Structures are given as C-alpha cells and as structure tokens.
Amino acid sequence: MGHSAAVWDYKAAVEVTKDWNGIDQVMLRSPRGSSARVSLHGGQVISWRNNQGEELLFTSNKVSFSFSFHFNYEAIFLLDDPDVLSYAVAIFKPPKAMRGGIPICFPQFGNCGSLEQHGFARNRVWTIDENPPPLHPNDSKGKSFVDLLLKPSEEDLKCWPHSFEFRLRVSLTSDGDLVLISRIRNINGKPFSFSFAYHSYLLVSDISEVRIEGLETLDYLDNLGQRERFTEQGDAITFESEIDRVYLSTPNVIAVLDHERKRTFVIRKEGLPDVVVWNPWEKKSKAMMDFGDEEYKQMVCVDGAAIEKPITLKPGEEWTGRLEISVVPSSFCSENLDPSLGP
Ligand SMILES: O=P(O)(O)OC[C@H]1O[C@@H](O)[C@H](O)[C@@H](O)[C@@H]1O
Numbered sequence: 001m002g003h004s005a006a007v008w009d010y011k012a013a014v015e016v017t018k019d020w021n022g023i024d025q026v027m028l029r030s031p032r033g034s035s036a037r038v039s040l041h042g043g044q045v046i047s048w049r050n051n052q053g054e055e056l057l058f059t060s061n062k063v064s065f066s067f068s069f070h071f072n073y074e075a076i077f078l079l080d081d082p083d084v085l086s087y088a089v090a091i092f093k094p095p096k097a098m099r100g101g102i103p104i105c106f107p108q109f110g111n112c113g114s115l116e117q118h119g120f121a122r123n124r125v126w127t128i129d130e131n132p133p134p135l136h137p138n139d140s141k142g143k144s145f146v147d148l149l150l151k152p153s154e155e156d157l158k159c160w161p162h163s164f165e166f167r168l169r170v171s172l173t174s175d176g177d178l179v180l181i182s183r184i185r186n187i188n189g190k191p192f193s194f195s196f197a198y199h200s201y202l203l204v205s206d207i208s209e210v211r212i213e214g215l216e217t218l219d220y221l222d223n224l225g226q227r228e229r230f231t232e233q234g235d236a237i238t239f240e241s242e243i244d245r246v247y248l249s250t251p252n253v254i255a256v257l258d259h260e261r262k263r264t265f266v267i268r269k270e271g272l273p274d275v276v277v278w279n280p281w282e283k284k285s286k287a288m289m290d291f292g293d294e295e296y297k298q299m300v301c302v303d304g305a306a307i308e309k310p311i312t313l314k315p316g317e318e319w320t321g322r323l324e325i326s327v328v329p330s331s332f333c334s335e336n337l338d339p340s341l342g343p
Pocket residue numbers: 110117118223244245276278301
C-alpha cells in the first residue's frame with residue numbers, strides 16, 4: 001500500500017543488505033511503492049521498479065564468471081537454478097559487471113584507450129559515503145538516496161595514474177523517478193581527461209516496437225564502422241539490426257517510446273553531451289556469454305555520456321554529470337517534453 005510522501009521516513013527507506021556474493025546492496029524505496037537497488041559492485045543500479053512493482057531495467061538471466069586458474073576460463077550459470085548458482089558462488093567471485101542495469105563507464109568508454117573495455121569503475125567495489133560534500137537541497141528533499149564513493153586503488157593508479165574521488169548519488173523521487181548524479185574531482189597534482197557513460201539498459205517489450213526521439217538530424221559516430229561520422233536521416237531511431245552509435249551534441253531530453261507497453265522513458269541529462277544507442281541484435285548477443293539467446297529483444301541501451309570530447313579536469317576541479325529517468329504513458333508525446341532540467 002502506498003504511503004503519504006509527507007510522513008514518509010526517507011532515511012528508513014534506505015536499506016543495506018548483502019548480495020549472494022557478500023557485497024553490499026542498497027535498496028531505496030519511495031512512498032508510492034517504487035524501488036531501486038544499487039550494488040556496491042560497480043556502483044551499478046541493478047533494479048528499478050515502478051509503483052506497481054514492475055521492473056524497468058533489463059538484466060540478463062545469465063551471469064558469467066571469469067576466473068583464473070592456470071588458464072582463463074569463462075563459465076555461464078543460469079541465475080534461476082539455485083543449486084548451480086550456489087555452487088558457482090562458492091568457487092568464483094564475479095569480476096565482471098552484471099549484464100544490465102546501469103553500469104558506470106569510467107574513465108574510458110568502450111575500447112578507445114589503454115584500459116579495460118568501458119574502464120575499471122564498473123568492476124570495483126565502491127563504498128558508502130556517509131559524509132559527502134553537500135549537493136543542492138533539492139537533490140535531497142523528498143527523495144530516498146544513497147551516496148557512494150570510489151577512489152583509485154594502487155593497482156588502478158598503475159594503469160591510470162590519476163588520483164580522483166568519484167562520488168555517485170543514486171536517488172529515487174517520491175514519484176519513482178531515478179536520478180543519478182556523478183561528481184568526479186581531480187585530487188591529482190596534474191590535469192587528467194576521461195570519458196564517461198551511464199550505460200543504461202532499459203527494459204522494453206520488444207525492440208522492434210521501440211522508437212527513440214530527440215536524436216533526429218544529429219551527427220553520430222558509428223561503432224560498427226570504425227567510428228565513422230554520419231548524420232541521422234530518420235525522423236526517429238527504430239531497430240531492425242544491430243545499432244552501436246554515439247550521437248553527438250544531443251539535447252538534454254530524449255524519449256524512448258515502447259509502443260507495445262504504451263509507455264515512454266524520458267531521459268533528462270546535464271553535463272552529458274553525447275548519447276550512446278546500442279542493441280547487439282541476434283548474432284552479437286549470441287556470441288556474448290552473458291546474454292540469453294532472445295534477450296536482445298527486451299533491451300535497449302540509451303546512455304547519457306561524454307565521449308567524443310573527453311572531460312578534462314585541472315587539479316582541484318570537479319565535474320558533474322546528471323541523469324534523470326522517468327516513465328510516462330506514451331500518450332505524453334515528445335513535443336510535451338520540457339527541456340529544462342530542474343530537480
Ligand atoms: O560487453 P560490454 O563490455 O559491457 O559492452 C557492451 C557494449 O557496450 C556498447 O556501448 C559498446 O558500444 C559496444 O561495442 C559493446 O559491445
């Protein structure tokens with residue numbers, strides 16, 4: 001049953017539990033029944049549910065564990081088989097981000113650089129930041145939230161020699177909107193540059209029923225063709241095969257319409273000029289160990305990102321990248337979207 005936002009105890013609505021691997025997860029709840037779950041593995045949002053308890057983010061039913069023992073092996077386990085899963089958990093630690101939810105790509109996007117694909121942040125264990133520097137009061141009022149912190153380890157500094165503090169706030173508004181605020185501070189003696197993405201796996205009824213509005217007429221880099229630059233010709237993006245693109249200089253509001261479910265994800269962003277659109281389609285997803293055969297139909301990645309022009313921070317400087325996702329009935333068409341991003 002829903003509760004009134006006026007009497008809701010937002011602090012009590014944040015609960016920390018352990019996952020099957022002993023890593024903390026933070027559950028956020030809103031007075032009307034929505035929820036979000038954040039794993040300290042990667043600072044990754046791994047579930048976001050609406051007031052009716054329906055999941056809004058895609059996560060694969062398959063999980064892949066890599067482990068080293070003389071050789072590198074990769075094994076797949078079905079999450080819905082408890083015996084197999086508990087055996088897997090007993091012998092392996094998952095070093096990889098779960099396929100789905102919202103992994104954080106930092107300090108590198110994709111393989112453009114010397115680091116592991118999409119950077120190391122999604123594969124590190126973050127901590128809960130009990131005393132973060134303050135944000136605007138509107139970022140706390142009427143929200144359940146958790147603040148996470150990532151600092152580089154000695155190993156990280158060997159491959160990326162830049163000291164930083166990465167603070168991530170994940171919030172759930174009383175209406176059930178999901179808000180992610182990343183603050184990255186240079187605590188190094190020298191400037192550094194990075195790229196970034198909220199790799200958001202949206203759950204859709206069927207990818208062939210999905211249409212993305214807000215990116216028409218824009219230039220994009222095509223990851224399927226050596227990042228060649230093209231201009232979007234269609235009046236919206238629809239899917240008939242693999243798409244892997246970085247749209248450039250995008251507006252602050254993007255709409256992802258799911259015709260079959262008659263609902264629209266509205267993505268509002270700030271500090272994130274680019275938008276990645278990705279669906280692996282059948283052939284590529286079959287080649288990926290942690291994707292079920294038909295699962296590509298249920299997802300589309302639409303990421304708020306900063307990729308084409310990396311962010312450069314001088315010593316002491318901080319960058320903020322903000323993403324807000326809400327879900328509205330599809331009758332609420334994109335012409336109604338308010339491009340302002342007030343909290
Ligand atoms: O398998 P990963 O490392 O999570 O990456 C998934 C995909 O992420 C996309 O954003 C990249 O553009 C793709 O090329 C990549 O396949």
